[in-house]
Amino acid sequence: MSALEALGRGSRDNGFNFALNAHLWGCVNPLAAFGTEEQKLAYLPRLTSGEWIGALAATEREAGSDVFSLQTRALRRDDAYMLAGHKMLITNAPVADVLLVLATLDPGRGAFGLTAFLVERGTPGLRVRERVDKMGLSTAQMGEVVLDGCAVPARNRLGPEGGGLAIFNHIMEWERGFIMAFAAGAMERQLEACLAYARERRQFDRPIGQFQAVAHRLVDMRVRWEASRLLLYRFAWLKREPRAALAEAAITKLAVSEAWVRSCEDAMRIYGGYGYLTETGVERELRDALGSLSYSGTAEMQRQIVARWLEI
Incomplete structure (x- = not known):
């Protein structure tokens, strides 16, 4: 947690930071948790050294937050599985060396038919379409993945048949x-920049930070940053033990993503017209932050998870 926060504070490249997280949590972490010793030895050294890049291929046109509706099929044939389907908005897809692909063995089994596979770049039947353009996080490459009779060795199945739901939830x-x-690191960096600007920029013969409207925005930014850090480190503390924290994860993702967007909006207001200029980077921060309301499950999906936890 500390390393990721420091990376966000020290680097303005939010796209890279996002892509790194997609690599870590979408591929490296589940491989370490569910992989066989053979799979770990084959992939983890290269994935953790940075030699290889990983990606999670789950999202489809009709299956975003509703992962149970995915249509990518996996058919067992002797010592291999034939994968067929179309994935979209896959972070790192254009540069990934290995993809963790979610497919269903039998749509009639619903969630219990989901199975995970490790598919290497260059596997016959695997095609990655050109990167797609986005409003923000521009250095995080996204693309579409087409699986057309893609033969994956049985040894590359991650976990048991039907074990994809447990892996996806993990x-x-x-x-x-x-x-x-x-x-959180980006919010701290942004706050420091806004404080410096509010002390330096003068209007009506005084620094703009002395105006209550500006000062209150700065206070709100500080409060959001502090609250975000508490939620993040609370989650990290909970994960010291092997216990589920799905609701706490949803709360953390929801609260911090919305706090980041609001703080970026405040930064735009503090900078005024200069915030609208690309040279300041303030508008880019807002464009990057808006993506956090959708990736890893939309804000609405996080609220639905917490609502179920509250037994509403």
């Missing part, structure tokens, strides 16, 4: 709980 819990750590 991924989402860790990702939602940790992915916003870099945003």
Whole structure:
């Protein structure tokens, strides 16, 4: 958590920070948790050294937050599985060396048919379409993944048949709980920049920070940053033990993502017209932050998870 927060504080490249998290929580972490010794030896050294890049291929056109509706099929044939389907909005897909692909063995089995597979770049039947353009996080490459009769050795199945739901829930819990750590670092960096600007920029013969409207925005930014850090480190503390924290992960993801967006909006207001200029980078921070309301499950999905936990 501390390393990811420091990365967000020290680097303005939110796209890279996001892509790194997609690599860690979408591929490295589940491989370490569910992989066989053979799989760990084959992949983890290269994935953890940075030699290889990983990606999670779960999202489809009709299956975003509703992962149980995914249509990618996996058919067992002797010592291999034939994968067929179309994934979209896959972070790191254009540069990934290995993808963790979620597919269903039998749509009639619903969630219990989900199975995970490790598919290497260059596997026959695997195609990655060109990167897609986005409003923010521009250095995080996203693309579409097409699986057309893609033969994956049985040894590359991650976990048991039908074990994809447990793996996906594991991924989402860790990702939602940790992915916003870099945003907390970015919020601190942003606050420091806004404080410096509010002390330096003068209007009506005094620094703009002395105006209550500006000062209150700065206070709100500080409060959001402090509250975000508490939620993030509370989640990290909970994960010291092997216990589920799905609701806490959703709360953390929801609160920190919305806090980041609001603080970026405050920064735009503090900078005034200069915040609208690309040279300041303030508008880019807002564009990057807006993406956090969608990735790893939308804000609405996080609220639905917490609502179920409250037994409403």
